[in-house]
Amino acid sequence: MKKDYYDVLEVEKNATQEDIKRAYRRLARRYHPDMNSGDKEAGNRFKEINEAYKVLSDPQKRSTYDRFGHAAFDSRASQGAGGFGRDYDPFGGGFNDFGDLFDMFFGGSTRSRRRERASYGAKGADVVQEVTLEFEEAATGTEREITFQRMEHCPECHGVGGKKKVSCPHCRGTGETRHTQTSLFGSMTVSRPCVSCQGRGWMAEDQCTACRGNGKVRRKRTIKIRIPAGVDNGFRLRVSGEGEAGPNQGPSGDLYISIRVKPHPQLERKGKDLYYDLEVSYPQLVLGDEVEVPTLQGNETIRIPAGTNGNTTLRMRGKGLVDPQTGLRGDEILRVKLRVPRHVSGEHRRLLEQLLQLERGNKNPSGNGSRGRGGLFDRLKEAFTQPGS
Ligand SMILES: [Zn+2]
Ligand SMILES: [Zn+2]
Structure with missing residues (x-):
């Protein structure tokens, strides 16, 4: 009767892959034919050890063996392997390819032959x-x-x-x-x-x-x-x-x-979202305004809410791109930037100076006072938003 593979490797039924490997190395070294020249018993033992290791080191074959015992492999074994010796280095990394080794023990080289032949009708290059x-x-x-x-x-x-x-x-x-x-x-x-x-x-x-x-x-x-x-x-x-x-x-x-x-002339893409730098003036931020922004579907008018901060973002939901993998649509994000004119003259300058005086004179800098003078702000806003100003 054939010896149990676990007994051959002297490990428990619940041994880890690491335990099995260690046991195999130890036993293979002890019974290697090079160490036991002419000892037929050692040669047989070495063969047994390799056979057991071949099965137990492969989780799939191991589970088959656990369920069906030797019967699962005997039919293949009885086809009769020749000797061994191919691609084998017991003191190095073991076998290069366990599949090849398995064929070597169980029934010759049918499997590796099939693999080799497959390459002759292989898939063409991409x-x-x-x-x-x-x-x-x-x-x-x-x-x-x-x-x-x-x-x-x-x-x-x-x-x-x-x-x-x-x-x-x-x-x-x-x-x-x-x-x-x-x-x-x-x-x-x-x-x-x-x-x-x-x-x-x-x-x-x-x-x-x-x-x-x-x-x-x-x-x-x-x-x-x-x-x-x-x-x-x-x-x-x-x-x-x-x-x-x-x-x-x-x-x-x-x-x-x-x-x-190719890049878009105005919109910057990050994943499925689009970004646009929206430059606005101080009065537009304070008072709110309507502005035109470029989108994928052409220019669109959006509203900047009154009291919008300088360095903030406004999100146009669903105005981004579709992610081709998920089908989800991104947003267009407006990066609001305060535009500060380098040169101001005429009406512009007069109004700004007036505003500055007002702010200086304001006893309460957090200031509700300034909001009340709508006339000034309206004129200020007009001056700032005039095209080409
Ligand atoms: Zn031929
Ligand atoms: Zn031809």
């Missing part, structure tokens, strides 16, 4: 294409026709490279060749992709003239793409299957559209 949008186009979303170069399967031979496919004589169509390797534990047979056909199992005969046997040709391609509203600089759009053709009739890669957005 293509990146840059698209520059006007600010408004990015805000509303748009459609664009884009033209780019890519490798496509040759239309004459459909990617074969010749008029017909013939079975590779070197590997007899299997795509792999078998080699016997001698290692610490005896000899084992490994499979490698066939060098003559690069693992395809077939060769092209009667070379295609359109692609000179390459199977692929460079082609210009034009497609129409829909760009969602709200995209920002650096946004990447994936168009699946529009990249380069895969090698050996493999599937195509993807096309990535990298978005650039």
Whole structure:
């Protein structure tokens, strides 16, 4: 009867991955064949330890083992592995790839062979294409026709490279060749992709003239793409299957559209919000006023409330951009800035001096007094808000 994997590694059923690793290192060192030359018992023990570690160190295999015991793995084990010795370094990092090791113990190299062969019909390379949008186009979303170069399967031979496919004589169509390797534990047979056909199992005969046997040709391609509203600089759009053709009739890669957005002449974008510096005069802040501000939908009139502070912000809800990921709309934020004229003359100056006198004479600087003289403020406001003043 087969020994329990936990007993083999001398750990408890609830041992952590760290415990298992430590136990494995300790035991592997003790029973390593290099340390026990010719000792068959040690060799078997070493094999057991590795087998147990292989299962218990993989959380998925461990849980399968916990539920079904050896039965879960025996059918694979009975297919009979050759020896070991590949990619193995018990005193370093252990196995490079546990998947490979697992195949080595349980039934040869079927899995790694499948993985290797997969790369021969692998996905083609991705293509990146840059698209520059006007600010408004990015805000509303748009459609664009884009033209780019890519490798496509040759239309004459459909990617074969010749008029017909013939079975590779070197590997007899299997795509792999078998080699016997001698290692610490005896000899084992490994499979490698066939060098003559690069693992395809077939060769092209009667070379295609359109692609000179390459199977692929460079082609210009034009497609129409829909760009969602709200995209920002650096946004990447994936168009699946529009990249380069895969090698050996493999599937195509993807096309990535990298978005650039031209800046808006007046509005500054931060995420889905827009910012605008709104310069106003002192009387506009004190008395309130209506002003025009640029928005995505053109100029709009907004009201500055009376008594607005210098350095503050006013928010225009829902006047920002749509976030293409969440669909939420941002705001436009007005950064209110007090505009102080460098030169004042005439009526302007006269009124300001009057105001200054008034403030100086005001016994109560926090001042309700000044508000009452509406006539002066109205004139002041007019003087300040006149265009070109
Ligand atoms: Zn071959
Ligand atoms: Zn061709």
